[in-house]
Amino acid sequence: MVRTLAAGLTTTTLLLVAGWLLLDVGPVTAEPDVGRPIVLVSGRDDHGLVASDEVALLAEPALEGDEVVVTTLADGTLVRVLGDDGGSWLNVVPLDGGPGGWIDDFHLRGTAHVVGEEQACPTALHASVDGPVLRELRASEQVELLDDHTTEDGRRWVGVRSVQGGVVGLVPAATLSQQPGPPPVPGVDCATIEPDPEAVPHQH
Amino acid sequence: MRATSASRPFPLVLVVALAASLLTGLAATPAADAAPLGTPCQSSGTWTQGELDVWFLDVEQGDAQFIVGPTGRTMLLDLGENVWNRTTNTNAQMVAQTIRDICDVPSGPVHIDYVLASHLHLDHIGYAGNPHDTTAYGNGIYELLDPGQLGFTVGELVTRDAGYWQDSNGDGDCEVGTNASPSPDVVYTNAGTMSSTGRRWICWLYGPSGQADRANIEGRVTTLTNDMPSWPSFDMGPGVTAEVLQANAKGIMQADGVTPVAGDHVDDPVPPSENDYSVAVKFTYGNFEYATAGDADGEYATSSFGYSYNDIETPLGPLFGNVETMRVNHHGSSHSTNTSYVADLAAETAVIQCGNNSYGHPAANVLDNLAQTITDDGVGSDVYMTNNPCDPNVGTVAGAFNSNGDIHLVTTTGGAGYELRYDTGTNAYVARDDASEIGGGSGGGGGGGTGDPTQVVIAEARTRGPGGASDEFVEVVNTSGGDVDVSGWALEGCAGGSGNASNRATVPAGTILAAGQHLLFGNNGYTGAAAADLTYSTGISDSGGVRIVDAAGVFVDGVGSSSGGNSECREAGGLVWPTSGADEAATRDAGNTDTDDNAADFTVAAADPENLASPFDGTGGGSGGGGGGSGTVTDLLINEYVPDNNAFANEWVELYNPTGTDIDASGLQLDDIAGGGGSPQTLPSGAIVPAGGHYVFQISGYLLNNTGDDVRLLTADGATVIDSHSYGSSADDQSWRRSPDGGTWCGAYGSATQGTSNPASC
Numbered sequence: 028m029v030r031t032l033a034a035g036l037t038t039t040t041l042l043l044v045a046g047w048l049l050l051d052v053g054p055v056t057a058e059p060d061v062g063r064p065i066v067l068v069s070g071r072d073d074h075g076l077v078a079s080d081e082v083a084l085l086a087e088p089a090l091e092g093d094e095v096v097v098t099t100l101a102d103g104t105l106v107r108v109l110g111d112d113g114g115s116w117l118n119v120v121p122l123d124g125g126p127g128g129w130i131d132d133f134h135l136r137g138t139a140h141v142v143g144e145e146q147a148c149p150t151a152l153h154a155s156v157d158g159p160v161l162r163e164l165r166a167s168e169q170v171e172l173l174d175d176h177t178t179e180d181g182r183r184w185v186g187v188r189s190v191q192g193g194v195v196g197l198v199p200a201a202t203l204s205q206q207p208g209p210p211p212v213p214g215v216d217c218a219t220i221e222p223d224p225e226a227v228p229h230q231h
Numbered sequence: 232m233r234a235t236s237a238s239r240p241f242p243l244v245l246v247v248a249l250a251a252s253l254l255t256g257l258a259a260t261p262a263a264d265a266a267p268l269g270t271p272c273q274s275s276g277t278w279t280q281g282e283l284d285v286w287f288l289d290v291e292q293g294d295a296q297f298i299v300g301p302t303g304r305t306m307l308l309d310l311g312e313n314v315w316n317r318t319t320n321t322n323a324q325m326v327a328q329t330i331r332d333i334c335d336v337p338s339g340p341v342h343i344d345y346v347l348a349s350h351l352h353l354d355h356i357g358y359a360g361n362p363h364d365t366t367a368y369g370n371g372i373y374e375l376l377d378p379g380q381l382g383f384t385v386g387e388l389v390t391r392d393a394g395y396w397q398d399s400n401g402d403g404d405c406e407v408g409t410n411a412s413p414s415p416d417v418v419y420t421n422a423g424t425m426s427s428t429g430r431r432w433i434c435w436l437y438g439p440s441g442q443a444d445r446a447n448i449e450g451r452v453t454t455l456t457n458d459m460p461s462w463p464s465f466d467m468g469p470g471v472t473a474e475v476l477q478a479n480a481k482g483i484m485q486a487d488g489v490t491p492v493a494g495d496h497v498d499d500p501v502p503p504s505e506n507d508y509s510v511a512v513k514f515t516y517g518n519f520e521y522a523t524a525g526d527a528d529g530e531y532a533t534s535s536f537g538y539s540y541n542d543i544e545t546p547l548g549p550l551f552g553n554v555e556t557m558r559v560n561h562h563g564s565s566h567s568t569n570t571s572y573v574a575d576l577a578a579e580t581a582v583i584q585c586g587n588n589s590y591g592h593p594a595a596n597v598l599d600n601l602a603q604t605i606t607d608d609g610v611g612s613d614v615y616m617t618n619n620p621c622d623p624n625v626g627t628v629a630g631a632f633n634s635n636g637d638i639h640l641v642t643t644t645g646g647a648g649y650e651l652r653y654d655t656g657t658n659a660y661v662a663r664d665d666a667s668e669i670g671g672g673s674g675g676g677g678g679g680g681t682g683d684p685t686q687v688v689i690a691e692a693r694t695r696g697p698g699g700a701s702d703e704f705v706e707v708v709n710t711s712g713g714d715v716d717v718s719g720w721a722l723e724g725c726a727g728g729s730g731n732a733s734n735r736a737t738v739p740a741g742t743i744l745a746a747g748q749h750l751l752f753g754n755n756g757y758t759g760a761a762a763a764d765l766t767y768s769t770g771i772s773d774s775g776g777v778r779i780v781d782a783a784g785v786f787v788d789g790v791g792s793s794s795g796g797n798s799e800c801r802e803a804g805g806l807v808w809p810t811s812g813a814d815e816a817a818t819r820d821a822g823n824t825d826t827d828d829n830a831a832d833f834t835v836a837a838a839d840p841e842n843l844a845s846p847f848d849g850t851g852g853g854s855g856g857g858g859g860g861s862g863t864v865t866d867l868l869i870n871e872y873v874p875d876n877n878a879f880a881n882e883w884v885e886l887y888n889p890t891g892t893d894i895d896a897s898g899l900q901l902d903d904i905a906g907g908g909g910s911p912q913t914l915p916s917g918a919i920v921p922a923g924g925h926y927v928f929q930i931s932g933y934l935l936n937n938t939g940d941d942v943r944l945l946t947a948d949g950a951t952v953i954d955s956h957s958y959g960s961s962a963d964d965q966s967w968r969r970s971p972d973g974g975t976w977c978g979a980y981g982s983a984t985q986g987t988s989n990p991a992s993c
Binding site: 073074076089090132133137140168190191209 | 314315316317318319351352353354361363364365366367368407409410411412413424426427428429498500501504505506533534535536537538590
């Protein structure tokens with residue numbers, strides 16, 4: 028039995044997903060009140076250590092020994108959630124393309140660390156793609172994953188909500204990592220990130 | 232106090248999800264009748280009546296211990312799995328059969344008196360099922376106790392307080408949720424790196440009554456909460472004490488010294504590891520003492536994986552004290568088993584439960600620490616491993632006992648000794664009473680401070696004995712009033728002809744000689760009763776000598792023959808070694824007088840070699856920094872206190888003993904301002920403040936005002952003030968304290984260091 032996403036997420040979320048898929052996403056004007064249609068594939072164990080670099084994407088939910096493997100996805104792959112089976116299995120498809128299939132929630136994560144190009148430096152949280160800066164995200168700050176958008180020139184951005192502070196905005200997908208980056212180094216200068224006072228943060 | 236309100240918003244999505252579930256037939260699993268109890272452990276089993284049995288079960292990279300008391304009462308401590316979604320050939324199925332064998336229950340469920348989960352990781356508890364699952368998950372402890380699976384029964388299922396079920400959506404069951412649709416049904420109390428393993432555990436333990444998979448645990452769950460007035464003990468039969476010493480990281484602060492590890496840190500940028508909330512339990516039977524503490528860490532550090540390690544071990548070590556056997560924390564992780572912890576436990580035997588892994592378990596620094604531990608049997612703990620090797624990159628650990636399979640510890644003669652039975656043999660050990668153990672206080676010597684290294688002397692030595700020319704020994708004793716670190720020191724022998732010195736044996740790093748403690752070197756042919764702590768193979772000439780040098784090679788003490796020319800060992804004119812072959816030695820007087828004249832300081836007397844485990848000489852005080860001197864209650868000092876407790880369960884006052892002997896503070900009174908405030912509170916029986924150490928008194932209720940008050944230590948009759956301090960307005964969990972221990976009071980409050988040394992400066 029497969030439930031579609033509609034069975035598990037709110038109308039608000041669906042509208043948002045549809046809107047982001049159909050429109051050239053501009054400023055974040057709404058956010059899902061619950062539900063994360065984008066999640067990270069994780070090969071990590073309870074300790075956060077990598078137990079497997081690759082996670083099997085299955086043809087259907089199955090216990091160990093009964094799996095039919097469609098393909099494997101690397102630890103850290105971003106996938107879109109299409110639905111669930113009413114239990115802990117999610118029907119997913121990689122954002123970067125490839126076949127869809129099933130992964131148990133044990134191997135998925137709804138939060139990630141924002142690790143900028145300068146890994147020990149803060150990252151800008153944008154109101155829209157290349158848009159004004161809402162606020163500075165600390166180096167490796169944790170965010171919930173909300174949805175994604177690919178620009179016409181092929182750049183992928185992801186809508187996120189900061190775990191602490193609840194501000195919603197966009198960051199480049201390449202800055203998202205399950206694992207935090209190195210800690211800030213005292214005395215090392217980072218590029219200044221200045222929030223745009225005209226940008227309206229979405230506080231919760 | 233436990234939170235009573237939801238910490239997350241009420242999600243409409245789950246109402247929709249529930250409706251969808253109900254419409255598609257995914258209703259909650261129907262309730263089952265309570266199952267009859269399983270068969271208790273039979274006296275015909277392989278456990279040992281009248282003794283304490285501990286099986287370290289080989290579950291590969293994970294933990295499971297099965298403990299049977301002298302009358303057959305049982306405890307399963309952890310039952311870890313290696314694969315979260317495994318349902319065939321699970322560790323639970325294997326452990327169930329092992330328990331049946333031990334308890335002589337041919338088939339079916341066994342009744343276990345206690346099942347205790349150290350912490351909520353897969354390799355310790357397995358993976359719990361949930362009624363919402365569409366695939367039949369459930370292994371580990373869940374599989375063992377689920378009536379629909381192995382169906383074992385339990386008297387009490389004991390767990391730490393990570394969180395609880397709150398039926399936020401009112402649907403009557405506990406949803407684990409997914410990362411796409413998180414559930415608010417689980418509210419966290421003390422948690423950091425929480426995983427689906429933990430959420431499933433919480434849903435199973437605290438889910439709705441009547442849920443079929445909960446039939447065998449309904450009403451039987453004991454949660455170790457931080458507001459318990461004291462940690463509980465377990466009834467494992469007559470003569471056995473099994474007491475919890477730590478859970479949920481109660482009272483432990485994070486690296487900043489201010490933020491408690493306890494509490495809900497799930498959304499913190501760098502949350503504490505779940506390992507640091509592990510339950511610690513001490514078992515005692517007769518003289519035998521055993522320490523186990525889950526995966527507790529022993530350092531402050533930040534993992535590259537996004538969580539923090541917190542030092543649980545250092546304050547836990549003194550609570551355990553000297554034990555015979557320790558389970559090595561966290562499978563031998565490099566972040567655990569610190570030097571302070573192993574020194575406090577001084578365990579003769581250490582068990583590492585590990586299997587094939589890529590985490591570097593057991594780590595080299597852990598093995599080094601164990602190898603250098605000073606125990607009552609000498610230097611180094613005997614290491615046992617459920618598998619060897621574990622991490623292939625670490626390779627086979629040389630000298631460890633057991634290579635694959637369960638390890639069985641059983642006490643002998645009511646805990647006077649114990650055996651460890653492994654795959655190719657059995658090793659027997661003596662279990663010493665507290666007074667005979669390191670740190671046990673025998674002999675009356677020992678100060679808490681740093682002693683004078685120049686007062687370490689050779690107390691007794693010989694160049695031959697009843698066993699011939701190689702029946703040699705050299706006994707060293709610390710005559711100062713405090714501890715002396717003799718790491719890297721060496722025994723050197725001087726040649727009879729040239730008199731030149733050369734190395735015989737080097738003392739391992741981390742070796743501390745307490746005041747009055749002995750260290751014994753022996754040649755390979757040594758035949759004396761006390762076992763040599765360190766051995767050597769190149770003999771000493773009857774016309775030669777021996778000397779002790781420090782880590783820099785500087786001469787500390789020596790004794791050598793008067794014959795021959797220059798000798799780098801002898802002092803003044805030297806002496807004549809006894810050569811009769813009798814059991815005798817060159818011996819200092821009872822006071823170990825050292826005038827730097829061998830002939831004057833030594834006489835030939837019956838040999839009486841003593842080693843690290845021997846009773847310490849009663850040197851009393853001395854010139855050791857801060858140590859020495861016999862103490863009375865009037866020597867005690869109020870050293871630190873917290874009037875405004877928040878994360879701390881209670882207000883507390885720490886006492887410090889600056890003397891060289893333990894002080895019994897039982898019956899003393901603690902009070903606030905004279906002539907007003909609260910009533911004095913009495914220190915309980917057994918309130919011992921160790922020499923140079925601390926004792927923390929937990930105040931019952933409230934005594935110290937947050938806005939300012941006095942704290943006073945009074946004699947038992949309340950008539951005399953032993954020590955007092957006045958303070959002003961205080962802040963949450965911040966302490967007023969002396970710096971350093973016993974020093975002057977700091978002018979402002981600061982980060983609390985309950986039960987451990989205060990900072991050197993304010």
